Amino acid sequence: MRVRMRVRLKDIAEDLNLSKMTISKVLRGQTDISDATRDRVLKRVRELNYIPNISASSLKTGQTKTMGLVLPSVGSPWLADLTEGISRALEAENYSLIVASSQDDVEAEQRQIAAFLSLQVDALLVVSLQETSAFFEQMQQARRMPVIFVGAKPAGAAGRYVGIHEEEVGRIACEHLIQSGCRRIAYIRGSHSAVGDRRSSGYRQALSQHRIAVQPDLVVESMDLEQSEYGRGYAAMERLLQRRGRPDGVMAFSDLLAVGAMDAASKHGIRIPEEMRFVGCGDDPILCGMRIPLTSINVGGVELGERAGKLALRAIQNGNGNGSQKVLVKPRLVKRRSTESGH
Numbered sequence: 001m002r003v004r005m006r007v008r009l010k011d012i013a014e015d016l017n018l019s020k021m022t023i024s025k026v027l028r029g030q031t032d033i034s035d036a037t038r039d040r041v042l043k044r045v046r047e048l049n050y051i052p053n054i055s056a057s058s059l060k061t062g063q064t065k066t067m068g069l070v071l072p073s074v075g076s077p078w079l080a081d082l083t084e085g086i087s088r089a090l091e092a093e094n095y096s097l098i099v100a101s102s103q104d105d106v107e108a109e110q111r112q113i114a115a116f117l118s119l120q121v122d123a124l125l126v127v128s129l130q131e132t133s134a135f136f137e138q139m140q141q142a143r144r145m146p147v148i149f150v151g152a153k154p155a156g157a158a159g160r161y162v163g164i165h166e167e168e169v170g171r172i173a174c175e176h177l178i179q180s181g182c183r184r185i186a187y188i189r190g191s192h193s194a195v196g197d198r199r200s201s202g203y204r205q206a207l208s209q210h211r212i213a214v215q216p217d218l219v220v221e222s223m224d225l226e227q228s229e230y231g232r233g234y235a236a237m238e239r240l241l242q243r244r245g246r247p248d249g250v251m252a253f254s255d256l257l258a259v260g261a262m263d264a265a266s267k268h269g270i271r272i273p274e275e276m277r278f279v280g281c282g283d284d285p286i287l288c289g290m291r292i293p294l295t296s297i298n299v300g301g302v303e304l305g306e307r308a309g310k311l312a313l314r315a316i317q318n319g320n321g322n323g324s325q326k327v328l329v330k331p332r333l334v335k336r337r338s339t340e341s342g343h
Contacts, residue, residue, distance in 0.1 A: 068116035085305020146315035170202025182249025190253035233260025
């Protein structure tokens with residue numbers, strides 16, 4: 001059986017009677033090549049099914065043209081949007097993205113990052129589960145490389161960060177309920193976290209600006225991690241209804257918490273939105289379209305990803321592994337039936 005030899009850049013150059021430098025410039029997308037020459041080269045590349053030798057290229061440039069992305073899971077629509085946004089930014093510069101999931105396990109996250117270091121990716125993007133900076137400090141001592149934290153940043157960690165303006169998430173949700181006529185606004189804030197604290201701060205800011213007193217009985221932390229997120233939202237509403245003076249508006253840390261709370265309210269005969277209005281967070285297209293369409297805060301997964309990808313590319317181009325830029329994306333409200341006036 002005849003073995004087909006790998007097509008080399010040198011072969012294309014000789015075939016077209018051009019220099020290797022000219023072929024290389026076309027493949028890198030440089031603009032100092034005539035359109036006619038570029039078309040000739042690209043046509044021949046397609047005909048020969050040429051695959052660039054990344055290993056050889058990385059030896060010359062010190063770059064692998066790859067980035068690593070570590071996610072806590074791969075099932076979330078928001079994380080899927082985030083990955084899409086990063087991929088868009090990288091594709092424009094001919095970078096490849098390698099994605100790994102830590103499956104919501106801190107030690108698995110650390111192992112995935114170690115694997116990416118061994119692959120010598122040019123930059124690392126992380127939606128991290130780490131609560132402190134210790135692991136990343138040790139990592140950076142081993143190899144200086146750009147690290148971009150996305151969505152959340154461990155306390156005290158150095159590095160670039162792209163995230164949502166979390167105070168705005170809480171403020172926008174609460175403000176919308178106030179404008180919808182609500183005055184007893186509950187907040188189902190999920191488990192205790194820095195993100196939850198910032199959203200809670202926005203909730204309090206909105207109430208204060210409208211001279212509405214913060215009522216501690218209307219803030220519920222759903223801490224029982226043995227329950228599903230839906231179950232925690234359901235249980236939180238049951239607790240709210242057992243307290244004196246039920247809410248007329250409810251904002252939740254996530255869409256799934258909000259859906260659980262809505263189902264519990266409906267079970268008790270509460271009409272939505274006529275008697276109680278709901279705002280979630282995440283703008284999940286499936287959850288927000290169930291039963292009573294849910295008003296939600298869109299936290300810009302695609303935009304966040306594009307910003308993170310571009311930040312990583314700039315860090316590589318500048319040869320700076322120790323930057324500390326912070327980019328915040330503004331959330332936006334998506335109105336649906338769960339907060340309609342009902343008149």
